[in-house]
Amino acid sequence: MKRGRLTKEEQERRIKSLLLFIYIFRYATRKQLEIFIKVVMNLSSTQWLIDYSKKAGFMDSYYEPLFKTKIYHLTYKGRETIGDQALVEHYHFEKAHAGLNTFIHHNNMIEAFILLKSHLNIKEWVCEWDLRRGKRPGEKIPDGMITLANGINIALEVETRYKTLGILKTFVKKYRYDIEKISRYNCLMVIASSRFNYEGLRRRFYNIAPEFCPRFLILADLGMLELGMCYFQGKMIHIEEAVKLLKEGMQTHGQTA
Known part of the structure; x- marks a missing residue:
């Protein structure tokens, strides 16, 4: 991660990149979010971005006992944040999608x-x-x-x-x-x-x-x-x-x- 305090614009850009990744695949596990942040976004630290995005209400998660992992998906606020995507209004998540x-x-x-x-x-x-x-x-x-x-x-x-x-x-x-x-x-x-x-x-x-x-x-x-x-x-x-x-x-x- 870059040293020093993040600008508001950079913070918003990072959050939006993470939300777009979830949007593309409808949902992701925490491990997949961490890999995306490290490999694609080229950031060494992953915890803050994931935890902040959830705490701020951009995404939500639930524990899937069958696979013993948390599933992260977009909330309404998350969809609004990437509202420039052509079909974002059609995005929805159901637990059956992670069957x-x-x-x-x-x-x-x-x-x-x-x-x-x-x-x-x-x-x-x-x-x-x-x-x-x-x-x-x-x-x-x-x-x-x-x-x-x-x-x-x-x-x-x-x-x-x-x-x-x-x-x-x-x-x-x-x-x-x-x-x-x-x-x-x-x-x-x-x-x-x-x-x-x-x-x-x-x-x-x-x-x-x-x-x-x-x-x-x-x-x-x-x-x-x-x-x-x-x-x-x-x-x-x-x-x-x-x-x-x-x-x-x-x-x-x-x-x-």
Whole structure:
């Protein structure tokens, strides 16, 4: 943390950054808030910002006995503080959002967010609950959409469970349409929760769509991502290099970002 007394403006900026992080993912554990403050906000001290934000009424928390952790979410005052966000009025939190079926996936999403923020220049990150506004029930929506500073739009999927071949074929068909036909996204990034899951996805994705995957699929597991590595164009490379190659490929084929 910087030495000396914080200015009011700096204090407000830090609080708003923390609230935006919770807004993106709907809720976070204390450990996740601490990691965000240290890694993304680059502050060494975490306790004051979290405790003050709660005491001031920007966020609230409750203890979740199933996972033995506190869950932090925004209050009405917290939503008002980040009122410049386009869809903030639709934000709401229910304890069911931190249920058994979603908690592990949610944790992997936040871990991916932290790791990607440390390697890429991310302009905007929009999560699934935000993307779903106005969409048809059952319509396939990515877990998140990342817009990089260079304009590239990435559909993000975090995979924690095994998917059958039939489901993966439908999955690929959907994203081929979104990327190749209507240019909704420029590429698809799939992050597996484990190396075992990653190996299976890589093999099956490339068997299903050998012409699509080398051009438009960035694949990694969380361990690879921690090192900044991914699988793209048939090889293991740094994720920054993958984005560079993707941009070059788009320019070659006359795509815009």
